[in-house]
Amino acid sequence: MLVCRVWRFQRASLRRLVPRASGFTDRLLSMYSEGDVRLKTDILVHRRVMALFAVFTLALLIGCQSKSGGVDVMATVDGSKILRGDVDKYYKNQTAGSDQKISAEQGTSLRLSILRELIDNEILTRRAEKLGLLATDEEVDRKLNEIKSPYTQEQFDQRLKEKNISLDDFKRDLRRSLTVEKVLNKEITSKINVTDQDISDYYNAHKTEFNLIEPQYHLAQIFVTPVPNPQVHNLKNDKAQNEADARKKIQTLLNRLDSGDDFATLAMSYSEDPETSGNGGDLGFTPESALQRTDPATRDVVLHLKIGQNSPVISVVDPASKRLVGFRVVKLVAKEPAGQREFKDPRVQEAIRSQLRDRREQLLKAAYFEVLRDSAKVTNYYAQDVLNNNGNVK
Numbered sequence: 001m002l003v004c005r006v007w008r009f010q011r012a013s014l015r016r017l018v019p020r021a022s023g024f025t026d027r028l029l030s031m032y033s034e035g036d037v038r039l040k041t042d043i044l045v046h047r048r049v050m051a052l053f054a055v056f057t058l059a060l061l062i063g064c065q066s067k068s069g070g071v072d073v074m075a076t077v078d079g080s081k082i083l084r085g086d087v088d089k090y091y092k093n094q095t096a097g098s099d100q101k102i103s104a105e106q107g108t109s110l111r112l113s114i115l116r117e118l119i120d121n122e123i124l125t126r127r128a129e130k131l132g133l134l135a136t137d138e139e140v141d142r143k144l145n146e147i148k149s150p151y152t153q154e155q156f157d158q159r160l161k162e163k164n165i166s167l168d169d170f171k172r173d174l175r176r177s178l179t180v181e182k183v184l185n186k187e188i189t190s191k192i193n194v195t196d197q198d199i200s201d202y203y204n205a206h207k208t209e210f211n212l213i214e215p216q217y218h219l220a221q222i223f224v225t226p227v228p229n230p231q232v233h234n235l236k237n238d239k240a241q242n243e244a245d246a247r248k249k250i251q252t253l254l255n256r257l258d259s260g261d262d263f264a265t266l267a268m269s270y271s272e273d274p275e276t277s278g279n280g281g282d283l284g285f286t287p288e289s290a291l292q293r294t295d296p297a298t299r300d301v302v303l304h305l306k307i308g309q310n311s312p313v314i315s316v317v318d319p320a321s322k323r324l325v326g327f328r329v330v331k332l333v334a335k336e337p338a339g340q341r342e343f344k345d346p347r348v349q350e351a352i353r354s355q356l357r358d359r360r361e362q363l364l365k366a367a368y369f370e371v372l373r374d375s376a377k378v379t380n381y382y383a384q385d386v387l388n389n390n391g392n393v394k
Contacts, residue, residue, distance in 0.1 A: 074115055074382040077122040082115065087382075090114045092164045108391060115382055121176050123372045128179045133186060135178035143174050150235045150269075158237065188364045192357055199352045203343045210341035210348055215288045217302060218334040220281040222266060223273040223316075224250045225326040231274040238270050243324065250313050250327040257310055263331050272326070285336065295319065298330060305332040 075082040091111055095102060102110070128134050148156050160170060203210070225232075226243040240246035253266055264280030271277040291299055301311040310331040318325050341348050385393045 075119055075378065075380045077119055078126060078377050080122060080126075082118050082122065086118060087111055087114050089165065089169065090118075096162060096164055104394075105391060108386060108393060112383060112386065115380065119378055119380070120369060120373075121180060123369075123376050123378075124180045124183050125176065126376070127187075127372060128183045131183065131186065133179065133182040135175045135182065139178055140171055140175050143178060144171060147174075155237060159233070162233075184365065184368075188368055189361060192360050192364070194353050194356045194360070198356055199349055200343065202352050202356060203348065207340070212336060212338050212341070214338050216285040216336040217288065217291060217332060218285050218336070219283040219302065220263060220267065220331045220333055221273065221276065221283055222250070222253055222263070222271045222281055222329045223276075223326055224253075224270075224328070225272045226324060229272060229274065232272045232277070233274070234271055234277045235269045239272055246327055250329065254310075254313055254329055257329065263310060281331075282333075298328070302330055302332060305330070307332055307335055 072084045073081045074084050074087055091107075091114060094110065094114070125134070151159070160167060165173075224240050224246045226240060226246040228239040228241060232239055238249075240249045249270070253270055256266060257263060264282075267277055267281030268279075271281050273281070276283060291302060295316055297314050298316070301314055305311060308331075310329055312329070314328050314330065316325045316328055317323065343349070382393070
């Protein structure tokens with residue numbers, strides 16, 4: 001590695017040195033007569049030495065570069081290059097909007113993870129070529145239009161800008177993800193079969209999992225904060241700017257709910273909870289004991305809601321600092337009483353079927369990736385640099 005760095009440092013001067021040496025030699029030869037044999041011989045020897053020196057330098061430089069893959073190449077898959085620019089683009093995309101400073105080790109770990117995913121995607125893309133499953137232009141355009149549908153063109157362009165990606169980059173990623181999905185559907189998902197016997201056997205072996213020791217509340221929420229959060233990306237990119245703005249916004253949303261607007265649609269469009277706005281405000285099932293530990297205002301309202309009913313506006317206050325955190329409207333989607341869930345319950349069977357399918361799919365995908373990796377020629381230059389430099393790389 002030290003020799004490689006020395007030659008790289010001297011490369012520019014060497015390119016100038018050899019031509020000058022050759023020109024100088026030619027001029028010397030022309031100055032002497034044919035009788036000066038000894039001097040000409042010495043000069044010719046000098047020229048040959050310089051030529052050999054240049055060849056050796058070039059070979060060494062090529063050897064050094066082949067070990068590192070070049071400055072901009074982070075990995076290769078069957079000869080296809082994965083460039084640093086691509087990894088950096090996804091890195092910036094995944095860290096955009098974060099107020100928390102990322103340490104050097106975290107940055108390196110994230111880049112390794114991104115690179116591993118790009119390697120796997122490249123391997124799957126090559127498999128798709130063999131199977132004739134590459135995503136078509138029509139499929140990409142259809143998916144793009146589906147994703148853009150909730151936004152105006154201006155809103156969609158703004159979201160791309162926030163993610164530091166161009167439309168071409170976005171379409172390329174869509175093509176890649178659609179291609180991967182088609183391959184996995186054909187090679188894995190379509191071959192998974194969960195039988196009724198599998199479901200029955202699982203239930204009999206795990207009956208206690210279906211015995212709820214306390215009531216469960218399935219909740220959803222619309223949440224609005226008095227301080228804009230850069231992590232919030234609801235469909236309308238709508239954020240309250242201060243407490244007065246937040247109060248006005250949550251009351252407007254409550255009025256729309258009372259007028260019959262869909263709760264999940266409003267949550268996806270306007271809620272400022274980054275964890276739940278994307279799935280319609282769904283909080284999942286909450287045990288009654290956990291509900292007892294939440295803020296008193298929310299707990300008291302939820303315990304008196306009927307299924308399908310939403311709450312009035314609830315002020316959420318930090319119990320320690322007494323500071324206003326935000327405002328929420330909560331909906332009781334469903335309530336499950338305590339007790340044993342019987343096998344004949346269709347929801348029980350569907351839950352087991354889904355769980356068994358997901359487990360088997362993850363297992364088969366893991367094995368499938370390993371088989372494909374074994375058959376591909378992958379060189380991960382970045383991972384090697386991390387090892388060689390004891391983690392001190394960018």
